[in-house]
Amino acid sequence: MAKDFPTDKYSYRITPEVRSFGEVIVHVFSGDVYAAKAGRGENVKWDEVDPKNYKSKDEIVSAFEKSIADASATLKAIPEDKLTQSPDPWLAVMEHSAEHYGQLVVYYRANHLVPPESRPKK
Numbered sequence: 001m002a003k004d005f006p007t008d009k010y011s012y013r014i015t016p017e018v019r020s021f022g023e024v025i026v027h028v029f030s031g032d033v034y035a036a037k038a039g040r041g042e043n044v045k046w047d048e049v050d051p052k053n054y055k056s057k058d059e060i061v062s063a064f065e066k067s068i069a070d071a072s073a074t075l076k077a078i079p080e081d082k083l084t085q086s087p088d089p090w091l092a093v094m095e096h097s098a099e100h101y102g103q104l105v106v107y108y109r110a111n112h113l114v115p116p117e118s119r120p121k122k
Helices: 021-039 057-077 080-085 090-110
Strands: none
Touching: 021 057, 021 090
């Protein structure tokens, strides 16, 4: 969705009080950053990524891709026995992402766009 949503709509907000599309994407990848650091045993807060540090869609997408790569590398490095003892923070981050997926679907629909997962499969 981060790559797919139109660049000119990244600042779109459903209402003035909520995050823009781009800010939601930054918030989502903040969870990945948190998971990667927490998974390595670092002391970290969930929302330490500031959306004001990302000025364009390209910057947001690039940072999101990096957060996924970092979280994936950390997860792969965790021994299976340790992961089965405690799936945190991974389950929390997956659930968090799913919540915001639903939110982003609304952003698509409000802009008369079809979300990627709702498009016909070829």
